[in-house]
Amino acid sequence: MADVFEQVVNLCKRRGFIYQSSEIYGGLAATYDYGHLGIELKRNVKEAWWQAMVREREEIVGIETSILMHPEVWVASGHVSEFHDLMVDCKQCRTRYRVDHLPVKDGAPDLSKCPNCGTKDSFTEPRNFNLMFRTMSGAVEATAQELYLRPETAQGAYVDFKLTQQAARLKLPCGIAQMGKSFRNEVTTKSFTFRSREFEQMEMEYFVRPGTQGDWYRYWVDQRLKWFQKIGIRPENIRLRPHEEKELAHYAEGCTDVEYNYPNIGWGELEGIASRTDFDLKAHQTRSGKDLTYFDAETSEKFLPYVVETAVGVDRTVLIALLDAYHEDEVEGEKRTVLRLAPHIAPVKAAILPLQKKEELVALGKELFDKLKKYWNVETDTSGNIGRRYRRQDEIGTPWCFTIDFDSLTDHTVTVRDRDTLQQERLPLDAVAEFIRQRLDVTYTDPVPAPAPAE
Amino acid sequence: MADVFEQVVNLCKRRGFIYQSSEIYGGLAATYDYGHLGIELKRNVKEAWWQAMVREREEIVGIETSILMHPEVWVASGHVSEFHDLMVDCKQCRTRYRVDHLPVKDGAPDLSKCPNCGTKDSFTEPRNFNLMFRTMSGAVEATAQELYLRPETAQGAYVDFKLTQQAARLKLPCGIAQMGKSFRNEVTTKSFTFRSREFEQMEMEYFVRPGTQGDWYRYWVDQRLKWFQKIGIRPENIRLRPHEEKELAHYAEGCTDVEYNYPNIGWGELEGIASRTDFDLKAHQTRSGKDLTYFDAETSEKFLPYVVETAVGVDRTVLIALLDAYHEDEVEGEKRTVLRLAPHIAPVKAAILPLQKKEELVALGKELFDKLKKYWNVETDTSGNIGRRYRRQDEIGTPWCFTIDFDSLTDHTVTVRDRDTLQQERLPLDAVAEFIRQRLDVTYTDPVPAPAPAE
DSSP: OHHHHHHHHHHHHHHTSEEETTGGGTOOTTOEEEOTTHHHHHHHHHHHHHIIIIITOSSEEEOBOOSBOOTHHHHHTTHHHHOEEEEEEBTTTOOEEEGGGSOEETTEEOOSBOTTTOOBTOBOOOEEEEOOOEEEEOSOGGGOEEEEBOSOSHHHHHHTHHHHHHHTTOOSSEEEEEEEEEEOOOSSOBTGGGBOSEEEEEEEEEEEOTTOHHHHHHHHHHHHHHHHHHTTOOGGGEEEEEOOGGGSOTTOSEEEEEEEEETTTEEEEEEEEEEOTTHHHHHHHHHHOOOOOEEETTTTEEEOOEEEEEEEEHHHHHHHHHHHHEEEEEETTEEEEEEOOOTTTOSOOEEEEESSOOHHHHHHHHHHHHHHTTTSOEEEOOSSOHHHHHHHHHHHTOOEEEEEOHHHHHHOEEEEEETTTOOEEEEEGGGHHHHHHHHHOOOOSOSSOOOOOOO | OHHHHHHHHHHHHHHTSEEETTGGGTOOTTOEEEOTTHHHHHHHHHHHHHIIIIITOSSEEEOBOOSBOOTHHHHHTTHHHHOEEEEEEBTTTOOEEEGGGSOEETTEEOOSBOTTTOOBTOBOOOEEEEOOOEEEEOSOGGGOEEEEBOSOSHHHHHHTHHHHHHHTTOOSSEEEEEEEEEEOOOSSOBTGGGBOSEEEEEEEEEEEOTTOHHHHHHHHHHHHHHHHHHTTOOGGGEEEEEOOGGGSOTTOSEEEEEEEEETTTEEEEEEEEEEOTTHHHHHHHHHHOOOOOEEETTTTEEEOOEEEEEEEEHHHHHHHHHHHHEEEEEETTEEEEEEOOOTTTOSOOEEEEESSOOHHHHHHHHHHHHHHTTTSOEEEOOSSOHHHHHHHHHHHTOOEEEEEOHHHHHHOEEEEEETTTOOEEEEEGGGHHHHHHHHTOOOOSOSSOOOOOOO
């Protein structure tokens, strides 16, 4: 199974999904670029999240806070004092280790002997390494300000909670969602885009009345699990893993990971859903001296809401979508690679294939392209035999190919070929847009609002 | 007119378009957050650009390169050696100036006397201040790498040109487009989001055969001007300003700014279209030692393409959309504020307004909301009298309000009220989605492909 991972990494480069950053300069470690298909897949994943988490919900709004924030934000959040890896160096061979990645002996990291060179008692004292990237803002050195690149987007929603709640006139329960880049100066990066130093997050903070957080926590675990199924991830490859007591941060009442069964590393984290109490709002209220309480007009109570957070990586979601969709099968005696992506996240929705490079066929193809191009990312391809062109589209997950032949010129129909069933049917040219539209129609949220939790 | 600017800044905060970053901590200079309406407007502007520049075009693809790139990229591009402001300090009062912002005397900056304290010959020697933010990557200090936050997205398209051209099988002329955050450590920031230290760009590099760049340059100046009109900017507020010979970089053959008539500062830059020759590709080819030439299979020629670049700021486009749309008028004897945003970029497409807070009306409103929510950002509002609710929607630019009254319960129709004409008409509930869909339908690109330039 591990070679599925390698196959997908190769496919990503060959077809333009994901490249290492700055490749012509030898690459920059743990940083990636999205190619012309990767960016379309990524955009679709983000759109699916935004639709589910913002657009379909009356009580959740989106925001976009900046990557550079006031440094006090990270003091209040605890990132300055707590967000670090504990590391040791081997004085003999100079290998650096994260202490929590060392082999375990008697339930604790084994600090007695370097796993690389085998020397005994060769480690330095464990030291903390903060994972936030630092930079300086401002031209005047005396007044220049040390800033951090945010390590998560969530704090933006806390800091702007009151502004947003008032401007959007939100009542509890309500949520603030955002997508955006975050940066972590990871010591150990691995597995392609699974852990990189620059990455994109989709986080939602759900603010609730204290006492109701348990029901909402369970509600969001369930919602997020369903979302992965709606974007086409196979149910047998996802599971929930509630954290054990000892894994929880001191302020957290509960945390559940959505895990994916990665072909190279096995079960690993994909998303975290956490019941965080009022820890963050309280910390910012204390540090900033600004009132962040919510006023309930119906009961005339003032209090700090509790928060349930959902946090998932865009890059990981793109990666598992590719891993999960990757298949090799045989068609008419020939091996083919096919990405069985859900149509609504596939980078190219339709390929228009004039059977031959004849002027009339190409012109009719262009006409169809012009009809569809406003709504979806579609491609035309005229080079090579039709079988080869089907294979090219299969490999990037295009759900439908529309072939234009000489009959099309007179009867105004095209052949549509399905990526998964391989079935072909004849369709009027005028019906193509509606054919695609119907098959991309997805609703994420139940029409009935979330049940009012009673606890 | 300058107070229009102030009015818009106030509206931005009050209604949730744009806030200063980290406001509860006193704010972070020259950095901004998008609120729940601002992010929707910004998303729509970006979508309009992506549709025009990528989705509707067969020969242009999108990519997304990382913010952190290999440091050699910025050596090759000239940013390490050239991307700086020249500054002086007054030794008397310690005020710092950008030399090019000092008063001009005899055609050059007047360095003789400090404009602040009036002291003569008080300036230090002019010094360069590089505008790139710096950071360190990696945990091991001996091998840590100094990196820059990218000051522009364009270099990503040059560095990935060959990978993209081959993976997407592009033939000249072809383009690579991307949107994303960039950072500039500006000494002087001003005018709200007009010049901030963290900002988002939309850039497209168009690769052409040398000799054809003149026609393509004119083609793109024209296309970009039309785009602003298609997103609803009033033609009288935009103009083209071709750069004079002396303003041009030594490698540039031509550059034209699209300027906007800002109410506070007058005509100012919005977008730049530049004919950049093969300067960037050649620089990266030389520095990296990698072959970045294009092979023309038809003529068997190998050469470096020339580039025409279009570069616009997302934040500036959002800002001028708001400035341009802001109006105050009088309706039924009452003053109202209205944002006349083009419907396809308006943050909220429709408001659903049950006439009273009666259960049946609210339920029918919810039913309509559930029908529309998948496709567009829509709102329901039940609080206050209907006139007040109309005003709230006018102020944020919602093009249509759908009012549900007691007749709606029996005849299944609603009243639609137009933001600009104020006209009301009755519409079947079943026809609402199609009513909206038709009015949001925009095509940016002519159905006929760009004329093959002959030069």
